[in-house]
Amino acid sequence: MPYTEDLKKLIRVVEKTRPERIPRKRKGEEFPMISPEEAEEVLKKFHPDYKADGRRELKVGPSKGYKIAHEFADLLEARSRVEPNSVDLSRTDMETDVLIIGGGGAGTAAALLAEEQGASVILATKLRHGDANTMMAEGGIQAATKLEKDSACIHYLDTIGGGHFKNEPELVYTLTSRAPEVLMWLESLGVMFSKFPNGRLHSMHGGGTSRKRLHFCGDITGTEIMRTIRDEARNRENITVLEFSPAIELVLNEHGHCAGALLYNLETEEYLLVKAKATIIATGGCGRLHIQGYMTTNHYGATADGIVLGYRAGLKLKFLHTVQYHPTGAVFPEQVEGLLITEKFRGAGANIVNIDGEQFVNEREPRDVESAALIRECLERGKGVPTATGKVGVWLDSPMIDILSGEGTVEREFPGKLIIYKRFGINISKEPMLVYPTLHYQNGGLEYSASGETSVPGLFIAGEVSGGVHGENRLMGNSLLDVMVFGRIAGENAAVHARDKARDGKMTLAHVRAYHQELAEAGIDTTRVTPLLLPDYSNPELRKRQLTAQYGKSLFT
Amino acid sequence: MSAKDSKETGTAEKVKAEEVKLIPVYVMGKRYYVPETLTIMKAMEYAGYRYIRGCGCRGGICGACATVYRKPGDYHLCVGLACQTVVEPNMYLTQMPFYPANRASYDFEQLTSNPEEIFKLYPEVFRCIACNSCTRVCPMDVEVMDVISAIKQGDIARAATLSFSCIQCGLCVSRCLGELPQYHIAQLARRIYGSKIVPRAQHLIEAAAAVKEGKYQERLEALMKCDAKQLTEIYKAREMEPEMAGEDWAPAKRDYL
Numbered sequence: 001m002p003y004t005e006d007l008k009k010l011i012r013v014v015e016k017t018r019p020e021r022i023p024r025k026r027k028g029e030e031f032p033m034i035s036p037e038e039a040e041e042v043l044k045k046f047h048p049d050y051k052a053d054g055r056r057e058l059k060v061g062p063s064k065g066y067k068i069a070h071e072f073a074d075l076l077e078a079r080s081r082v083e084p085n086s087v088d089l090s091r092t093d094m095e096t097d098v099l100i101i102g103g104g105g106a107g108t109a110a111a112l113l114a115e116e117q118g119a120s121v122i123l124a125t126k127l128r129h130g131d132a133n134t135m136m137a138e139g140g141i142q143a144a145t146k147l148e149k150d151s152a153c154i155h156y157l158d159t160i161g162g163g164h165f166k167n168e169p170e171l172v173y174t175l176t177s178r179a180p181e182v183l184m185w186l187e188s189l190g191v192m193f194s195k196f197p198n199g200r201l202h203s204m205h206g207g208g209t210s211r212k213r214l215h216f217c218g219d220i221t222g223t224e225i226m227r228t229i230r231d232e233a234r235n236r237e238n239i240t241v242l243e244f245s246p247a248i249e250l251v252l253n254e255h256g257h258c259a260g261a262l263l264y265n266l267e268t269e270e271y272l273l274v275k276a277k278a279t280i281i282a283t284g285g286c287g288r289l290h291i292q293g294y295m296t297t298n299h300y301g302a303t304a305d306g307i308v309l310g311y312r313a314g315l316k317l318k319f320l321h322t323v324q325y326h327p328t329g330a331v332f333p334e335q336v337e338g339l340l341i342t343e344k345f346r347g348a349g350a351n352i353v354n355i356d357g358e359q360f361v362n363e364r365e366p367r368d369v370e371s372a373a374l375i376r377e378c379l380e381r382g383k384g385v386p387t388a389t390g391k392v393g394v395w396l397d398s399p400m401i402d403i404l405s406g407e408g409t410v411e412r413e414f415p416g417k418l419i420i421y422k423r424f425g426i427n428i429s430k431e432p433m434l435v436y437p438t439l440h441y442q443n444g445g446l447e448y449s450a451s452g453e454t455s456v457p458g459l460f461i462a463g464e465v466s467g468g469v470h471g472e473n474r475l476m477g478n479s480l481l482d483v484m485v486f487g488r489i490a491g492e493n494a495a496v497h498a499r500d501k502a503r504d505g506k507m508t509l510a511h512v513r514a515y516h517q518e519l520a521e522a523g524i525d526t527t528r529v530t531p532l533l534l535p536d537y538s539n540p541e542l543r544k545r546q547l548t549a550q551y552g553k554s555l556f557t
Numbered sequence: 558m559s560a561k562d563s564k565e566t567g568t569a570e571k572v573k574a575e576e577v578k579l580i581p582v583y584v585m586g587k588r589y590y591v592p593e594t595l596t597i598m599k600a601m602e603y604a605g606y607r608y609i610r611g612c613g614c615r616g617g618i619c620g621a622c623a624t625v626y627r628k629p630g631d632y633h634l635c636v637g638l639a640c641q642t643v644v645e646p647n648m649y650l651t652q653m654p655f656y657p658a659n660r661a662s663y664d665f666e667q668l669t670s671n672p673e674e675i676f677k678l679y680p681e682v683f684r685c686i687a688c689n690s691c692t693r694v695c696p697m698d699v700e701v702m703d704v705i706s707a708i709k710q711g712d713i714a715r716a717a718t719l720s721f722s723c724i725q726c727g728l729c730v731s732r733c734l735g736e737l738p739q740y741h742i743a744q745l746a747r748r749i750y751g752s753k754i755v756p757r758a759q760h761l762i763e764a765a766a767a768v769k770e771g772k773y774q775e776r777l778e779a780l781m782k783c784d785a786k787q788l789t790e791i792y793k794a795r796e797m798e799p800e801m802a803g804e805d806w807a808p809a810k811r812d813y814l
Binding site for chain 1 (some may be wrong): 605664759
């Protein structure tokens with residue numbers, strides 16, 4: 001719906017302060033950045049990660065005692081979807097060199113590189129190939145490519161500062177130094193980067209960058225990258241894609257190597273055993289867990305399945321105590337709640353202002369600090385804008401972009417957003433947007449090394465499911481880079497492992513039996529089964545009328 | 558499950574709290590009453606549907622939830638993405654989570670920017686009868702017919718830029734009288750344009766080479782050895798490229814270049 005009369009009145013307040021803010025922007029006079037000391041304080045007081053009652057200690061598994069969000073703990077303190085004894089492991093349904101779990105950016109990049117090493121590849125994914133957070137990434141991909149002002153070192157510094165200096169150095173080293181090569185690869189596959197006529201890439205700032213290092217494809221960078229690499233995967237005969245077939249458990253063998261996975265066909269409800277010489281978990285993130293009740297920008301399938309698979313197989317967790325809240329998710333109109341409003345709007349000159357039309361934070365703080373400052377403005381200072389649907393937000397003053405860079409800039413640079421809002425009668429080149437922090441990214445995840453390997457031989461991981469490269473907070477543009485860099489590495493190394501190091505042996509789900517045993521010993525008596533696979537958004541009132549006493553193995557038995 | 562789920566839809570509470578008006582919609586011919594403010598996707602979930610197919614990013618960019626519907630007294634076929642389109646009274650709808658479309662396989666490296674190669678891979682492009690049905694059903698307002706015309710004229714650049722917003726939902730394919738797989742053809746055009754028509758970025762080659770030659774190796778290794786305190790100092794001392802700086806900006810401090 002269009003803005004209500006009340007909100008239109010408040011927009012006039014924003015318009016009133018705009019003539020003072022525009023010249024300041026032109027002159028480069030920015031709102032002062034928060035000092036590291038103050039940042040720590042704001043984070044502690046207002047960032048959801050720091051809420052003590054939001055998390056609890058894990059009672060089981062390799063990271064027992066680690067405090068993470070209840071929503072994660074609920075997933076991990078749960079039983080497998082299958083009784084291990086009921087699975088016949090002597091009969092495999094499919095065999096392959098490399099099994100990739102997850103069909104997003106990391107999984108697809110891995111598939112391409114594994115195939116190029118001569119491996120046969122099965123890519124199993126929960127929804128359609130390409131249904132992933134990669135597809136939804138808007139802003140861009142970081143890479144230090146303009147050497148007269150930038151380098152892998154400066155990218156390294158920005159990244160590690162954004163992550164509170166806690167990131168794993170080896171991983172950041174790999175991320176930043178392999179970035180230019182990844183962009184070259186994408187360009188060669190035909191990704192349409194935004195460029196100057198001579199081929200030079202456009203670049204801009206993102207939160208926490210000291211150089212304009214963010215490269216992009218309009219405002220649909222992730223879509224453009226995802227659809228291009230997916231198209232290329234479809235050209236490769238040795239890549240078999242299984243859609244609507246999530247993995248629900250890893251299978252190990254008698255040597256303790258990963259030997260494949262048990263897949264679940266969402267439509268036929270049958271379980272399929274895939275035997276693989278190497279396996280890659282690339283299942284992405286967790287937004288659909290709605291941690292602490294936050295709305296999310298994430299894809300429908302972002303339910304942290306890979307964390308469950310890896311944890312049961314013995315992988316430790318790293319940095320999973322932090323998740324990222326994107327500072328600017330739409331809060332109005334209701335139909336687009338949670339919709340990601342890319343940081344690029346701020347990079348292009350849009351201010352963030354409160355109900356009085358005043359700036360209160362620099363637009364380029366790292367995401368966690370920016371989000372915490374927005375929450376402070378709304379909750380502590382009471383300067384948020386009440387929406388018509390009982391929420392609160394602040395203004396993202398998008399009309400500034402056309403004023404600063406010329407009429408038509410919003411339409412040219414943000415065609416995707418313009419059309420979405422247009423459907424609801426809002427013209428974002430003339431009217432500001434209402435935004436509030438939104439659950440966006442899983443900063444941490446499973447432990448791995450820069451070669452994509454894990455503590456289980458034959459098991460590799462890549463992308464958002466991993467933990468370490470972003471420390472406690474990821475910078476904008478480092479997630480697309482992460483999935484491309486580490487997806488490629490995992491794919492290549494998994495193929496090499498399959499060729500040179502894999503050890504055949506008897507397959508087993510003993511680790512799942514042991515996990516169930518551990519749950520029992522910890523006194524966790526639950527009927528909860530995970531991975532979650534999909535969120536349930538059906539009407540709770542209606543659920544009260546769903547009275548089937550007991551399901552068998554499917555709806556029909 | 559719990560309150561956290563309804564955070565997204567928020568539907569049940571709102572119906573109670575605000576007495577939102579319920580309207581009838583027909584999902585595949587079956588009537589349900591749903592709140593009038595919801596998108597088709599949330600309305601179907603309100604009605605009790607749980608998605609396996611037909612739902613993806615829930616943000617209008619993945620093409621999973623293409624929907625066709627008609628309204629009473631109107632012979633036109635309407636289209637929209639279920640996650641973006643608000644319900645209307647008595648609309649009757651079905652989602653189209655999948656529609657078969659043949660895709661040509663090719664060795665991308667071997668392709669050139671000669672349009673003849675697209676004609677060879679997709680000869681059906683000349684079956685287009687310019688009826689414009691494709692454009693009319695595009696939920697992203699892509700001028701689909703113009704994309705195909707551009708290809709026929711050998712203007713790959715135009716086809717690529719015109720089709721940039723395509724989300725490959727397949728609605729165009731479902732309506733095409735000439736039976737073209739428009740979105741696959743446009744994908745090929747974009748890839749050829751991005752890789753073989755637009756000049757490559759020279760500075761990427763230089764940047765990748767600099768890393769390979771080990772230009773930053775020593776300084777990176779030194780940074781990797783720093784503790785958090787040392788890093789904080791170096792981090793704080795970073796020189797900031799101004800927001801409105803042009804392409805010619807260069808930093809005063811050159812120690813990490």
